[in-house]
Amino acid sequence: MEERGAQARDVQAALMSAASVEWRPDNETWKVSGGNDLDGEPLQVVVAVEGAVVRVVTVF
């Protein structure tokens, strides 16, 4: 997140505005695309769903 300059609220905004999600079986994660950060810039988020917890793996 730091390298991309993304903060917690950016990830939240990107997840809330995302348009599509793609399952990645290799590492059992979801690639969430089409969302934008707080400034309206595209931000893709890779998450893992572990029970009731959504863990952010990476952003780019």
Add this chain to the structure above:
Amino acid sequence: MARKSVNQTVAVGDRKVQDGSAMIDVCSKCGEYELSQKQLEVLERRAVAVVLNDAQHVGGSVLRFARKALGLKQSELARALDIDEATVSRFENGKSQISRETQLAVAHLLALSEQDPGALRRLFEAPVPLSANG
């Protein structure tokens, strides 16, 4: 898992702030830990508040960090500070110098949101008065 104090380094624009006050669940075997969104938000707000209060002058990247830590768009921060959105943009892009007064006003917003997380949201939902005299 064991609850421990972990030293976190937060990059606030071009500055780095170390915070060891958060108690976090750490794996006793591998030392790995995770932060919840709420913990991360608190960490960000606390780090940028330190910079805003301590530094004599800050650059645009610090202001941008503070705005995002508050969860605000440029237009919303502009409204909270009673300045133009273009001015916020100029500050963040380093085209205008951020006054100490503005810097402390943002620090005040961070303190306000820490005490009452819904305060800023209510500010934007409140109707805008048509004139100063009501």
